[in-house]
Amino acid sequence: xxxxxxxxxxxxxxxxxxxxxxxxxxxxxxxxxxxxxxxxxxxxxxxxxxxxxxxxxxxxxxxxxxxxxxxxxxxxxxxxxxxxxxxxxxxxxxxxxxxxxxxxxxxxxxxxxxxxxxxxxxxxxxxxxxxxxxxxxxxxxxxxxxxxxxxxxxxxxxxxxxxxxxxxxxxxxxxxxxxxxxxxxxxxxxxxxxxxxxxxxxxxxxxxxxxxxxxxxxxxxxxxxxxxxxxxxxxxxxxxxxxxxxxxxxxxxxxxxxxxxxxxxxxxxxxxxxxxxxxxxxxxxxxxxxxxxxxxxxxxxx
Amino acid sequence: xxxxxxxxxxxxxxxxxxxxxxxxxxxxxxxxxxxxxxxxxxxxxxxxxxxxxxxxxxxxxxxxxxxxxxxxxxxxxxxxxxxxxxxxxxxxxxxxxxxxxxxxxxxxxxxxxxxxxxxxxxxxxxxxxxxxxxxxxxxxxxxxxxxxxxxxxxxxxxxxxxxxxxxxxxxxxxxxxxxxxxxxxxxxxxxxxxxxxxxxxxxxxxxxxxxxxxxxxxxxxxxxxxxxxxxxxxxxxxxxxxxxxxxxxxxxxxxxxxxxxxxxxxxxxxxxxxxx
Numbered sequence: 001x002x003x004x005x006x007x008x009x010x011x012x013x014x015x016x017x018x019x020x021x022x023x024x025x026x027x028x029x030x031x032x033x034x035x036x037x038x039x040x041x042x043x044x045x046x047x048x049x050x051x052x053x054x055x056x057x058x059x060x061x062x063x064x065x066x067x068x069x070x071x072x073x074x075x076x077x078x079x080x081x082x083x084x085x086x087x088x089x090x091x092x093x094x095x096x097x098x099x100x101x102x103x104x105x106x107x108x109x110x111x112x113x114x115x116x117x118x119x120x121x122x123x124x125x126x127x128x129x130x131x132x133x134x135x136x137x138x139x140x141x142x143x144x145x146x147x148x149x150x151x152x153x154x155x156x157x158x159x160x161x162x163x164x165x166x167x168x169x170x171x172x173x174x175x176x177x178x179x180x181x182x183x184x185x186x187x188x189x190x191x192x193x194x195x196x197x198x199x200x201x202x203x204x205x206x207x208x209x210x211x212x213x214x215x216x217x218x219x220x221x222x223x224x225x226x227x228x229x230x231x232x233x234x235x236x237x238x239x240x241x242x243x244x245x246x247x248x249x250x251x252x253x254x255x256x257x258x259x260x261x262x263x264x265x266x267x268x269x270x271x272x273x274x275x276x277x278x279x280x281x282x283x284x285x286x287x288x289x290x291x292x293x294x295x296x297x298x299x300x301x302x
Numbered sequence: 303x304x305x306x307x308x309x310x311x312x313x314x315x316x317x318x319x320x321x322x323x324x325x326x327x328x329x330x331x332x333x334x335x336x337x338x339x340x341x342x343x344x345x346x347x348x349x350x351x352x353x354x355x356x357x358x359x360x361x362x363x364x365x366x367x368x369x370x371x372x373x374x375x376x377x378x379x380x381x382x383x384x385x386x387x388x389x390x391x392x393x394x395x396x397x398x399x400x401x402x403x404x405x406x407x408x409x410x411x412x413x414x415x416x417x418x419x420x421x422x423x424x425x426x427x428x429x430x431x432x433x434x435x436x437x438x439x440x441x442x443x444x445x446x447x448x449x450x451x452x453x454x455x456x457x458x459x460x461x462x463x464x465x466x467x468x469x470x471x472x473x474x475x476x477x478x479x480x481x482x483x484x485x486x487x488x489x490x491x492x493x494x495x496x497x498x499x500x501x502x503x504x505x506x507x508x509x510x511x512x513x514x515x516x517x518x519x520x521x522x523x524x525x526x527x528x529x530x531x532x533x534x535x536x537x538x539x540x541x542x543x544x545x546x547x548x549x550x551x552x553x554x555x556x557x558x559x560x561x562x563x564x565x566x567x568x569x570x571x572x573x574x575x576x577x578x
Contacts, residue, residue, distance in 0.1 A: 013577070053406065053577075053578070056406075056409065056410040057409060057410075058405075058406050058409045058410060058577070058578050059577035059578065060575060060577060076303075076412035076413065076414060077412065079410060079411060079412045079413075080411075080412035082410065084406070084407065084410035084411075086403050086406040086407055086410075087403075088402050088403035089403050089407070090401050090402065090403030090404040090407075091404070092314055092317075092398075092404075094314065094317035094318055094319075095313070095314070095317060099313065099317075103306075103310050103313070104411075106306045106309075106310075107303065107306055107307075107408070107411045107412070107413055108411055108412060109412060146407075149407070159410075
């Protein structure tokens with residue numbers, strides 16, 4: 001079953017009095033399977049936050065179709081199954097954390113939420129500060145409280161906009177563990193973040209949005225594979241001329257060589273090198289980090 | 303969900319220092335008046351009355367008759383004071399609720415958009431009613447203890463505030479949906495209150511215009527507005543023990559509430575289409 005199903009989703013802001021307006025989304029097609037950890041990345045202004053807001057009904061799409069957990073996102077019964085953390089979180093400054101969570105529970109139609117609230121406060125590390133006014137919290141504490149609000153009621157779909165923004169390194173690790181537990185529970189995780197290293201650690205599928213369109217989408221590992229580029233290491237005693245003649249290119253670093261080509265070509269080159277006495281001691285397909293994947297996608301454009 | 307949002311509004315009001323300070327100041331004013339008011343009623347049913355040391359009128363009259371000017375003044379003070387304090391105290395509720403980062407959270411929850419505005423409206427109305435009733439009942443009780451005369455005028459004026467505040471706050475909500483600003487919201491409330499005063503006195507004010515088109519335009523425009531000062535007058539008439547016709551009073555209240563719900567419906571229609 002699909003957690004998110006967007007087809008041709010479009011959003012144009014403004015456009016009054018004959019002006020064309022700003023096209024934030026230009027027909028986004030995206031599906032997210034239930035139970036996956038999906039990361040949406042893209043450069044600033046790509047339309048990521050607009051997409052998140054559109055799937056939650058916070059902005060009204062200009063076109064396209066959208067289904068959330070198999071139903072209409074406008075249906076409150078569907079939204080009751082979704083947890084959301086906005087990008088610029090604002091909480092009532094004069095309330096304490098327990099009050100914020102109790103109000104959230106009421107609005108999420110959760111009855112007898114007391115034990116769940118206590119457990120969440122402990123999980124996000126705010127149990128000791130539960131009676132303090134939220135206005136006195138640090139940014140990281142507010143973010144953790146926002147995360148607790150999103151997690152309340154064990155939602156089937158978690159939509160988190162910059163979830164680790166403002167958290168210190170230790171809190172980030174805790175948040176990652178918390179999210180991993182949610183995925184293990186069966187929840188679908190949809191993260192929109194510009195913190196690519198964090199996204200890489202949490203998500204297994206990635207979508208790249210550029211200028212309002214999804215330009216890449218797939219398994220993280222598949223996107224990170226750089227294609228047919230391999231790094232090899234050979235044992236000592238083999239001459240560079242021989243390896244160059246076999247088809248390898250010397251790479252920076254002692255004993256490192258690269259090969260670009262299909263697997264069959266690689267094997268043929270290896271056969272030639274081994275016939276000349278070379279001993280292969282290391283082989284791996286080169287991968288790119290998410291930053292490079294994004295840079296390539298942005299370079300290719302929509 | 304409407305009720306849950308209304309309760310959140312009341313909870314927010316309770317936790318705001320500004321609202322608590324207003325509540326404390328009202329209580330302080332009541333206490334000061336209770337302790338300091340030189341209001342003397344002598345000899346039971348026929349009495350001379352002095353207020354702040356000055357004789358109200360020289361004649362010896364029935365106590366309730368002698369006190370009517372006082373109750374009249376108190377009724378108007380409760381009505382207009384309550385409405386003005388209500389505008390000042392609640393001007394930033396809706397802008398805060400619709401602030402970036404907060405409204406997204408609210409709209410992502412299983413809440414319909416109309417429930418957000420209806421809940422805010424209901425919560426603020428309950429808050430204003432509670433505040434006005436506290437002040438009105440406090441003044442009525444205080445004067446009862448001082449004079450032995452129980453006059454419902456201040457309490458009716460307090461109920462009148464809640465009715466009159468409905469279109470005022472609906473206008474404030476509409477302004478916030480159009481442009482999120484506490485100053486604009488307060489300004490819209492004051493503007494509607496002022497317009498309501500003019501509408502309540504439209505017949506005598508129409509005499510100021512030349513007969514013909516200008517008078518017709520004035521009467522036409524003010525016919526659409528809620529006659530808020532007329533609601534204040536009901537409380538004042540009751541305070542003066544003047545008869546009040548139930549039919550016109552009910553029509554006045556119904557018309558005021560209809561105007562409020564009309565404005566609220568416009569605000570909701572705008573809110574439904576708005577992107578956050």
